[in-house]
Amino acid sequence: MQNPINISNSNNLAPFLAYFEQKGIEWRKIAAEYDFPEDIEDREYWLSSHQAMAFLGAMVKQTNKNVGFDVGRLITLDQISPELVSEFSGCENLEHALHHLLEMMPTLNNYMVVWVDKIDGKWYLCHRGSYHPSLPGYDQAEWFRTFAFISLCRMFLGHHWEPSSVFMSFPDHLARDVTNTANLDAFRFDHAFGAIEVPLSAGFVPVDKPIDSDWLTVITALVQTYAVLPWFNIQWLASLIGTSSRSLQRQFTEHGCTFRGLRDEARCQVAKRLLKANTSPFETAWRCGYSDLSNFNRAFKGWLGITPAQYQKQTS
Template sequence: MSTIADSSEVTAPAKVLSAAADGAAQIFEANGGCLDRIFGDAGIMQEELDSPVSEINLSQYCKMFETAAAQTHNDNIGLQFGRHFQPQQLGMLGYSAISSPTLAAGLRNMETFFPAHQEQTSFGLIQDDGILWLSYRILDPRIRNRRQDAELSLGMFCNVFRAALGDDWAPLEVRFEHAAPENAHEHETAFNAPVVFNRRTNAIAFRRSDLDAKMPAHDPYLFSMVKAFMESRCKTSDDPVDFATVVRNEIKMQLGSSIPSLCEIASILGMPSLSFQKRLRKHGLSYNDILRAARHELALHYMDDPSMPLTEIAFNLGYSELSAFSRAFRNWTGMSPQRYRRVSAN
């Protein structure tokens, strides 16, 4: 992928809307935390959180929860925060989901507008043999301690599903990129699902049929206002990393026995092909580079499942032959798929 789409090349600090911290002070205090110390150590002034549309530094946001976990001696404070965090608390991003007609539309709108809510972050759907995964990962390599953010974020996203499917809904499986904590049993209780750690991304698995669920709070008028606000933020930031992430996520969603064309992705994103190409060129991006990055990322996701045959992985990535996939995989990782699996198993 071109270097401009690589988050390691981005120097500006990523931002997140302060709505993501709605209620944080209350849970910190309930756990015996000192707000002055927590906010002070994170470099955040508490009044910065008063407006849901104000921006705070994403690194400081993550540090705030990591500091709170250490100070309150509650390693699962992020997990507990996210478990009770309702979509409305996410502000405009949450309303873009629950004011949509269906869960499918809601998730698509969240994916489209996520860069306006939180920068330098991958958020999108991945297909996997009849199961869908909602994947979330901070791309900024400078933010290393992000366990609390991952756990609270997946909890938040689960509540978007419950808004459509009811309080008893549970994911099929939950994955985290960080190592398993000592008290990991609480995670399976919180999600009511199997939870695994040390994965390449944070993700929740769900059935494709879940997407058909209606959003009870569907409101076209509210959505029109939310859409206008989020689109204005997207145009203001116009971050090439965020745009590349949206395109890459959509390609991953469409990959299968065939490879989605530039025109198909442009149509899905609601853009004329020429406008889509112009925006790629404006950011110094190549569609083929993003396609290769999407296949690379999705290949690593599939390789995490040792029971998935390599021929099936190749087919799901749009390769007609295993040999073509093996050559591409060797270019990505420096080793064959077979050796990669042996090394991973060890």
């Protein structure tokens, strides 16, 4: 089994296990095959995200049900995590909550990236998992993640709020039989990332925190968080913090560094960590923001002078 570079709290599986129990679906045998603790229903554990996704993928095959959709559309945020409800209860509105979400996500979760972006003139709460969409269970994890974010928005927009538009990053044939049981007019599949449309003011700035006092520290942290996105560039970063790319470039120069240098350093660190954990160069490339393995190999050799495969062999 792959080294658990990315981990998930077993509480995230609690709604699925409750669903299986309610429907009389046997799940323990498959859970045992994926080395889940026998008392996972009663105690909190940290599991490999890869392990949890594979379990859900196996349960889909066994039940022929889209369990991610079935469970996701019924959950509320307090069922996922009462601590998160408490965390966001002090927020005045959705905009405040999203600022708080983006600030806390890098320390809360290490297997997804979350951001807010304007697409075709509309604001979206966006998310991208760190595993390749071809992996078993990926679609189930994204259904659950999407509905979890919808549940967060409902804390501020009302329990019956529905997004007008939703993007999913897996192809529509993986929606399984959902189209026969639910209205999916708002959903679009095979997108570059997952996203739900959210009602925010025109002047909303995704990262709304003072950075002048410790500019380089804050910018470096943002780069380390978002460098793994394939489209990550200086224009995108400037939009995230509500400035122009020219102004941002000037700040990099004044602080004696470059955007490209910080981005490549962040990607290099992620790549080394994954390769040391025996993650394949192909999957490592995807997680570092490269859709093409040859481009990743070329970039990695430029960073360290050797290929990812050679580095992996040296550090294994």
